[in-house]
Amino acid sequence: VQSDTSPECMMAALLLRRDKKSTAAHLKSDLNRTDNSSGVRQLQELLDSVLNPEKPPADTEALDWCKCLIAGEEGFEEFCKTVRSYDNATLCGLVWTANFVAYRCRTCGISPCMSLCAECFNNGDHTGHDFNMFRSQAGGACDCGDSNVMRETGFCRRHRLRTGENVPSVPRDLLLMSEMVLPRFIICIIQYLRDGYTEPDTSAERDLQKVLQQLEPQITFLEELTKMGGAMRTVLTKILTNQQTFKDLSMGQEENVFAKKNYENYLSALKNSGLVSVEEKAQTGAAEPTRGSETGALGLLGAAAPSSSESNKEDQDGQSIGQRKRVKLSSSTKDPSIMDSLKHKCFLEELLFWTIKYEFPQKMVTFLLNMLPDQDYKITFTKTFVQHYAFIMKTLMKSQESDTMSNRIVHISVQLFSNEDLARHVTEECQLLDIMVTVLLYMMESCLIKSELQDEENSRHVVVNCSEALLKNNTYWPLVSDFINILSHQSVAKKFLEDHSLLMLWMSFVSFFQGMNLNKRELSEHVEFESQTYYAAFAAELEACAQPMWGLLTHCKVKETQEYTKTVVRYCLETLQIWFDAIGFVDELAPNQVTFHLPLHRYYAMFLSKAVKCQGLDLESLLPDQEMLMRIMVHPLQIQASLSEIHSNMWVRNGLQIKGQAMTYVQSHFCNSMIDPDIFLLQVCASRLDPDYFISSVFERFKVVDLLTMASVHQNTALDGEQERPMLEGALTFLVILSSLRIHLGMADDEILRAEMVSQLCMNDRTHSSLLDLIPENPNPKSGIVPGSCSFEEMLSAVADFKAPVFELGGSMQQGMYTPKAEVWEKEFDPIMVILRTVYRRDVQSAMDRYSAFLKQSGMHTTGNPWPPYKERTPLHPCYKGLDRLLHCKTLHIVIFTLLYKIWLDHSNMSEHVLCMVLYLIELGLDNQVEEDKGDEVRPSEHCHDSWFPGTNLLSNLHHVINYVRVRVPETAPEVKREREPPASTSAEASNFGQNVREAQVFSLVAERRRKFQEIINRSSTEASQAVRPKSSSTRWVPPGTPPQLVTEILEIHESMLSLLIKLHQKLSAKQNSLSATWLEDMDANPNRHAHGDGITAIERILTKAATRSHQSKRSIQEICGKVFPPVAPKKNSPTAKKTMDKEERRQRARERQQKLLAEFASRQKSFMETAMDVESPDTEAAMDLGASEVKESEVLYDCVICGQSGPSTEDRPTGLVVLLQASSVLGHRCKSDEAKKLPTTDEERIYPADTCGAAHDVRLALMQSFFKDSSCLQSVSIGWDGGVYVQTCGHTLHIDCHKSYMESLRNDQVMQGFSVDKGEFTCPLCRQFANSVLPCRPGRSTEVVSWHMPSNKKTSVLVKEVEDLQEQLGFFPVSTTTESNLSKEMELVIKDIKNTTQRKYMDYGKNPGSPDNDFLFMYSVARTNLELELVHRGGNLCSGGASGAAKRSCLNQLFHVLAMHMRLYSIDSAYNPWTRLTQVPCVVPYSCLDDERPDVPMLFRDCPSLLIIFVLTMPQPLRKEHFICLVRMLYNLQYTQALAALSAKFSPEERQAWSTSGTLKKCPFNTICALLLCFLSQLSSSVWSPQSIEYSLQQFCLPYLRLSCLLQHHLYGDNLSGCPEEEEFSGLAGCLGLLDPAPQPSNPMYSASCLDWTVSAFDLMSQWCSEVTGLADTQTLLVQDLQWASPHLLHLPDNYNTIFQYYHKKACTACKKVPKDPALCLVCGTFVCLKGLCCKQHGICECVWHSQHCGAATGIFLLINASVIIIIRGHRFCLWGSVYLDAHGEEDRDLRRGKPLFLCVERYRVLEQQWVSHTFDHINKRWGPHYNGL
């Protein structure tokens, strides 16, 4: 309250009281005057009192005032419209939040982040582009019109035309008021924000959400303003960026206490905004940062680096090291001012500041982003954002809701940094790169721990702690993603690469990840807690290290950028050196440790690779000295050895997670950032280091050195026995990979892509998307838009064939697959690449199995198991030629020799795989010769193994014969004994013995490696003239004390590699002298023979190669082959040795056997299915068609599938059929038209349900009930069109008591079965089909059957009488209820089951619920439903004849029997028995004279098929066929009369008159009757009829009755259904039923009439029937009924899924009026429902389930709009069916993740419809689950 009474104040008070609108108008005119000072003053005063920040913001009075003032005299809405008409924006800029559906086109995008709103996308032309739809996660904005982000060709029509540029300029006065009012409004909001803010650490209650909620209307208003288009945005930009306004309004108003207070609040909030807060700065001082405290970590931001004395001090202070370690960043000092606390100069800056403080409220974000189309704003805003960047990340780290906040941050930053110009601009002006790198460092610093790698005690290296929330929750990703985003711009990346201090800083950042997540092998006990930190570690290395690396590498592709690469390489090496020093690594690795994270190594490797491959740099100039190379080699090599250890189960005690790491390391998303660089780096090392040293290091690291002895027994200190073989295999495989892989050593990018693709396809057939996912991203981006890169699609079509999607019978939905072409298998299958890329070991086997299958199929190799083919390699890039020396070194040759020897002698732990790899190495050596290096020979020759081989060349060493070898063996070894007694040989040899001992060779790998290492060290140390070597503890190299029990023995060998190979050939082929002396000559003829084959082929190939390349070898081979060998050594057959050798082979055989068994089993199961469903089988025939004429004299026998016994079904021990009862509305959904209804996709289209069969019958029944007696009505119709019960069987039978105990056992079975035993559900014990009841079989002898069939010559009238008599017996049946047998009990039980199958409402059609009439109607309708459904399954008619597939599932005969038993409970009053009225002219009571009750239904309105079923079911069983025929005949009379009546009702009076006298009609024997009938009825119609059309429509009217009768006869009496052409169906059926002489009567076209057979005067009877209907209302409606229905269809779907999606994904539900979160669509009727929505839940049932009950009687088929998938609901269960929409590659896209265009797969949709119509969802689909009414 103010006491001021100045006139101005009065004026304001006056204005306030006036109506807002007129005030606004008044002020506006004042302001428009030339002298507007008074207007200005008045406005200011008004605003002073209106916009008072002391008022609570919830009071919207102020907001209303602002709106009015801005709008002036016209309303606000009107004003908005006007302003919008001046919108001059040329960009779309639409901002969206999470879950919005947007598009991305890679063809049009310049930035990979480009995105479009649906409207712009659909209005642009992207045909043939690589685009996809996606659901936004972090929110985004439309880039249409922004040529910085996307190509102009992709702009939509509107933004391409730049319509905005032609907009007239804005009239001055339109926005005048806005310019004046809005600054005040904004400062008011700011003041609220200032006032409401409290720091998180203050004790005061902090509720930022509440503050925001109160401000909601104000911020919404700001957002509304931004949507008014360019004109308003210009005004806002001016206000937001004007420094003067800010100055004036922000801190003035000293007199206002409130304003002052919140300004102070603002200042204090500001103080904490930098990375270094003001207090911290003051504390740390200028130059000397204090250490040890919290702020120590921030020292890197200060100017000074910690001095060395300080780090010494830290070393002593053990505790501080344990927790934190400050990083040395001496040269990294960047301008610290960038991290200073903030100073604001305009509204925008402060608004952003508060946006951050309030943790990015959605509305504020949208407001700030909506302004972006204004270019001036965009630039200022970007700068402001960068200015606050450090502060943003600091807030993020502290936030509780970091996920949401991350999304909002990226939502903003991606709009700013995707634009190269803008990004470069802020990089140059605002030091964006420095800020980002510094903040990254700052972030990671918060979670550093001391590295335990190598020297746990004294390590000075620090690594990130992967269990910290920052890493586990990936909190750093917004920052990293921004960083990667800006590095994608060449200009920015160059800035980065040119800035050396930044690079240094970056390298120290990368080193935080070097050696993180260290694994220590557990040796004694299983680890208690399996740490899952490895996810965080792998993600961090990939995202924070590798991704930026790939980003930088894309800019180092040409010669011009050589310098960048050199710099990076230099800093990598420097940082690596620092790392080695810090962890205290000299030369020996600490045992049992491994880390998978070596980002520094990998940076070095990848830049090296690029330098050689693309920039033409000389490798030599980038390599360090030998010693450094040796060190660099150690850790990557350790990873390779550990991989092998992990797969050899040496790490089992560390739990499953270690396997997870091994798998992730090679997995497709990681491999080219991890294993590939590692292998490459090792290849580089191998090519430069001494090969003997390298080879021995490998075997030592793999711990198999002890194994490499010629002795038969050895000791191994490092490995358990069972680990030796896998580790040896691992070492050899690694050597093969190392020396054959060319990924970075010479392969071109498209060769690599091809190899990757081939290896993935060889493992398994792949879908397009999974292949895309499995191919590593680098070096080839997956979409082929980058100019010059080869296309994924082109490559795919070159190597693979497409297999179209199919639906398998078992129910699994096949997708479109790619499979390798035959020539790919033949020429390109590369087992080495497969091994490198397999995550699961079984995939290697799978590839080999597929390869074998291909060879067998193509006849290339048919015997035994083929070996992996040897593939020739791409030539090495000259830089890496040194790698071949690996294959030409004595050490390797000694190993090869030893292994060949051991394999030949069947030593333990040798395997086929070992031999395979050994041969591979030999072959590689032969194919990659090195030029003899003269320098090599200069070497001093005192080495202990030099006597093994003369040189290093493999070719010459191959034929070199080794005579004696000195080995060290345990005293117990067999060699010892043998050697003790000198060899009993010729004296000449004996004399030589002494000499031999001297020349015998001994070989020790370990000693070898150490010697070599020392040699190199010494050489380099002399070179570097360094006196002191690092503490290379040479004392540790002394071999461990030799176990005393070892003795040295000398083995007599006399073999060369060649001779061993030839012996192995004999061994493998199990033939002496398998190679004749002349075989080499034969070989030359056909060199291709060797491409594929087994081990024998491989040896032959090697021998041939050796022979062709060296004469000496050739001679040697011929010589050896020419010798006659003694019989094969006996030890070969020693059982124990045999065991080891053949282990692999036996395993393979076992696998084959198992597969064969499985296949057999599968085919057996399949044949079950076939017997059950399709194929005629005597067993099931007997069970199903009891009445079949084939049945012999004997009683019918049933097999019980549970106990296996076979016997008759008896009253005491009944047998039953396994049946599935289900309610069905399929019949009710039939329509008149054969065309499926179209699914509506616009608001105009609609589906009308009235014309369905179900609806039509409901109407008819209701109409009849309104005129006639209810009980009579219920006898005159059928129900069950909707919700009828369908009974089907798999055809298997069981004893009912066996079934009961089976159910009991299921109940006790705790395993989840997917069905509910309590509801009686089970699966057939034999065929596993789903079932829920058992239908008892009628006991019976087939003699009865025969008697039924007796032909009879009785006259019709006699039969009619007999039938009548039989019906008289209705009351007293022979099998009465008094003697209740087990059988009759079971029959009643199944009746109960049938009733429980459907809902009450589908049974109670009568007016009195629960009356027996209802029950009666339901019972006979069950029979009708099953007959009608069978008709549908047969295609709607009986023309095809015979037994269809569907008929095999039917059990109508048994069902009829059960129903008949039940129907005995009812009796029909004989007075009302329709039989009488059907066959006699009543003489007693005139029909209409009954009491006041409603009349019976007239005969002409009754449904003949229903009457037939009623008669059959209510007469004594079994019914004789002659009586059945009699029934059919009598009812045909009625049906025909109904047809005539219906027809005549359609005639015009004139026509009727004409017809009654016409001559044409005279041909008909009953013309008079017809004529008479026509006269009875007088209705109007205008159609013209001919005799042909009359006969046609009469037949059509009667056909449904005939079909049903015929089908019934088929089931009851087993009569065959004979097929016929469709146009002869009538006569065919009439003949079949005996209504018509079988002889054709072509002369009489009116043969429908000749089927009539009357026992009384037809004229009298028909007159009687007609009289019943005369004078009744609605006669025509009831007479003229259409009995023909088209076969049922699901809705017709559009071809393109987008049509459905666009219409339905944002459509509101008609029930709850909201847009559902999970919309779904009923494919039967088109109803749109809220899946899972609580909004539409009623009585605890969600809408989808509810609809399934009402639309499909508990069966529902729904399309989930947002997932493109179909789900099936069946009762209480549901299953995911799959999708009927597939992409161009025949693949589903569940949940629309890929967002590629989807098209209707007609075949699949047909399958779905087929399953629906045939009621086989339960049988075909697997994986059902309960839905608990929650769908």
Ligand SMILES: [Zn+2]
């Ligand atoms: Zn747009």
Ligand SMILES: [Zn+2]
């Ligand atoms: Zn557009």
Ligand SMILES: [Zn+2]
């Ligand atoms: Zn495009």
Ligand SMILES: [Zn+2]
């Ligand atoms: Zn049994």
Ligand SMILES: [Zn+2]
């Ligand atoms: Zn079965």
Ligand SMILES: [Zn+2]
């Ligand atoms: Zn529906």
Ligand SMILES: [Zn+2]
């Ligand atoms: Zn709904």
Ligand SMILES: [Zn+2]
């Ligand atoms: Zn709803």
